[in-house]
Amino acid sequence: MKKIIYALIYIFILTNFIYAQIAVNQIGYFPKSQKYVFFTTPVESYSIVNDKTYESVYQGKTELWKSNDPSTGHTVYRGDFSDFIKKGTYYIQTENIEKSIKFSIGNFVYDELYNKSLKSFYIQRCGIKLESKFAGEFAHDACHLNDGFYHSLTGKTGTRKVVGGWHDAGDYGKYIVNGAYSVAVMLTGYELFPAGFQSDNIGIPESGNNIPDYLDECQFELKWMLTMQDEDGGLFHKVTEKAFQTLDLKPNEDKKQQFIVIKTTTATADFAIVMAQAGRIYKQYDKKFAKKCKKSALKAWEYLENNPTIIPEGGFKNPEDIHTGQYGDLDDSDERFWAAVELYRTFKKKKFNNYILQNIKKLKLCPEEITWLQVSAFAAINYLKFTKGSECEETKNYIKQELHKFCEKMLAKRNNNGYQVLLNPGDYKWGSLQLALNAGFPLLVGAQEFNDDRYKEVALDQLNYVLGANGMNFSFVTGFGEKSATNVHNRICSLTDNWDIYPGFLVGGPNEDLQDDILKEQFINTTPGLCYIDTRDSYASNETCINWNAILVVYAGYMKGMH
Ligand code: 9MR
Ligand code: 9MR
Ligand code: ZN
Numbered sequence: 001m002k003k004i005i006y007a008l009i010y011i012f013i014l015t016n017f018i019y020a021q022i023a024v025n026q027i028g029y030f031p032k033s034q035k036y037v038f039f040t041t042p043v044e045s046y047s048i049v050n051d052k053t054y055e056s057v058y059q060g061k062t063e064l065w066k067s068n069d070p071s072t073g074h075t076v077y078r079g080d081f082s083d084f085i086k087k088g089t090y091y092i093q094t095e096n097i098e099k100s101i102k103f104s105i106g107n108f109v110y111d112e113l114y115n116k117s118l119k120s121f122y123i124q125r126c127g128i129k130l131e132s133k134f135a136g137e138f139a140h141d142a143c144h145l146n147d148g149f150y151h152s153l154t155g156k157t158g159t160r161k162v163v164g165g166w167h168d169a170g171d172y173g174k175y176i177v178n179g180a181y182s183v184a185v186m187l188t189g190y191e192l193f194p195a196g197f198q199s200d201n202i203g204i205p206e207s208g209n210n211i212p213d214y215l216d217e218c219q220f221e222l223k224w225m226l227t228m229q230d231e232d233g234g235l236f237h238k239v240t241e242k243a244f245q246t247l248d249l250k251p252n253e254d255k256k257q258q259f260i261v262i263k264t265t266t267a268t269a270d271f272a273i274v275m276a277q278a279g280r281i282y283k284q285y286d287k288k289f290a291k292k293c294k295k296s297a298l299k300a301w302e303y304l305e306n307n308p309t310i311i312p313e314g315g316f317k318n319p320e321d322i323h324t325g326q327y328g329d330l331d332d333s334d335e336r337f338w339a340a341v342e343l344y345r346t347f348k349k350k351k352f353n354n355y356i357l358q359n360i361k362k363l364k365l366c367p368e369e370i371t372w373l374q375v376s377a378f379a380a381i382n383y384l385k386f387t388k389g390s391e392c393e394e395t396k397n398y399i400k401q402e403l404h405k406f407c408e409k410m411l412a413k414r415n416n417n418g419y420q421v422l423l424n425p426g427d428y429k430w431g432s433l434q435l436a437l438n439a440g441f442p443l444l445v446g447a448q449e450f451n452d453d454r455y456k457e458v459a460l461d462q463l464n465y466v467l468g469a470n471g472m473n474f475s476f477v478t479g480f481g482e483k484s485a486t487n488v489h490n491r492i493c494s495l496t497d498n499w500d501i502y503p504g505f506l507v508g509g510p511n512e513d514l515q516d517d518i519l520k521e522q523f524i525n526t527t528p529g530l531c532y533i534d535t536r537d538s539y540a541s542n543e544t545c546i547n548w549n550a551i552l553v554v555y556a557g558y559m560k561g562m563h
Pocket of ligand 3: 251
């Protein structure tokens with residue numbers, strides 16, 4: 001027994017020793033992309049070796065990139081092999097014979113990431129049977145079919161049919177704020193960069209129906225959201241059990257009562273955003289559905305007009321007897337603002353533009369932290385790219401200025417970071433990886449607007465980071481990369497342990513706030529960027545979540561569309 005343990009420790013040390021020092025994007029790069037490799041031991045030169053022939057095909061020099069990177073404590077040496085454009089599979093080797101994980105160079109390196117990160121949403125589906133034909137080992141009978149009970153604070157009694165939608169994350173709760181935000185991000189990506197999102201064959205029940213699978217998958221969530229709107233237009237905030245289920249409970253075996261909590265203006269505004277988008281986007285595929293979305297969006301706006309200040313006061317807090325995710329937001333003005341933008345785009349009514357003009361200067365348009373809690377940047381981008389006419393010019397110019405400032409700020413931030421990620425100490429919060437991807441996203445638009453490729457590269461650095469070019473030399477997307485997350489916090493893992501079957505889930509990532517027991521135990525004196533552990537119980541660093549995968553699939557679709 002002892003021998004085995006020693007052997008395991010030895011293998012662990014060995015693999016970490018071999019891999020720890022050289023970080024690359026473990027999926028790979030387009031031939032013409034910028035390509036960097038990061039070393040944490042001082043090396044002067046390196047070679048790129050063909051993974052099949054073991055032939056050395058390129059020699060590179062390194063530079064000292066960052067001494068004592070505050071996020072990781074690493075002194076980082078950087079190699080730039082952007083001029084190496086030959087397609088193939090390679091690894092990087094140093095003068096001390098240390099090897100990197102292998103990676104590819106090619107035009108289609110992101111197609112699989114797109115398919116699988118989109119498929120992750122199918123795996124999260126609730127209320128239908130998942131067939132093994134599509135779900136593999138994640139197949140299960142329909143779950144959560146019972147009606148939800150109105151929580152007493154809603155002032156209503158009895159039950160409501162709220163079947164469908166995606167499980168939020170590693171838990172089986174369903175939350176309007178996060179669900180609507182996730183789809184709104186996905187539809188934003190779709191409208192901005194449509195080329196990469198068109199495939200109809202990723203292997204979901206709707207594949208082959210002549211509607212992009214991306215839209216089919218979003219529609220599954222949209223249909224559930226429609227069940228959560230009350231007669232007065234307001235949205236119930238969430239439907240969950242009283243507390244989180246145990247981690248080993250299969251979805252279809254989870255039968256406890258589910259409760260529908262009070263209506264909130266934040267949920268209502270998020271819903272208005274996404275329904276206004278859907279009303280436009282689905283028109284060409286499903287007229288009746290699109291009409292319904294439009295009507296519901298207007299109804300939601302009516303509720304917001306009737307309730308001009310946030311409900312409940314101070315933002316949503318769980319009732320005393322409910323202990324599931326809160327998605328509480330102190331400030332609903334950015335959600336209302338984005339709703340006005342999408343309603344204006346869909347209905348072209350002056351009153352929406354007036355709302356935008358009256359409120360735009362009251363908001364921080366491009367805050368550094370872009371997340372479900374802080375959505376104004378998405379609103380700004382959509383207004384800038386999609387509104388027309390003289391009545392919008394001034395606002396668009398203002399947005400352009402703000403966007404430009406943001407792009408410059410992010411460029412500088414990237415240049416000051418050891419791994420070129422838009423996260424400094426203080427930024428490594430719950431869901432840090434999604435924060436990095438989100439912070440990079442406006443730069444994809446900035447690159448077009450200001451005709452400046454440097455901005456695009458900053459955005460793509462975030463993807464490189466998530467996929468392995470980071471201080472942990474680790475891919476945070478399940479099933480992608482030789483060293484990637486496998487023991488994620490998600491109750492559907494109770495169906496299987498085999499993550500190779502359905503890869504494509506992004507985890508939360510390093511979390512310096514150490515909000516679970518394992519993080520607290522392991523990382524008390526650790527630099528922020530390394531506070532991550534690939535263990536099932538670390539829900540604060542290793543959970544999966546629909547809004548995190550939303551921005552991941554947007555990047556993947558963007559990349560796919562580049563070819
Ligand atoms: O599984 C829960 C996860 O989805 C949440 O994000 C997380 C934080 O709210 O909580 C998890 O549930 C844990 C609970 O909070 C504390 N006891 C252990 C639970 C995980 O098994
Ligand atoms: O993504 C949420 C993060 O911003 C919060 O800090 C965290 C704690 O409140 O909750 C996260 O959302 C979780 C939700 O509350 C319940 N389902 C799982 C979500 C991801 O961990
Ligand atoms: Zn379910």
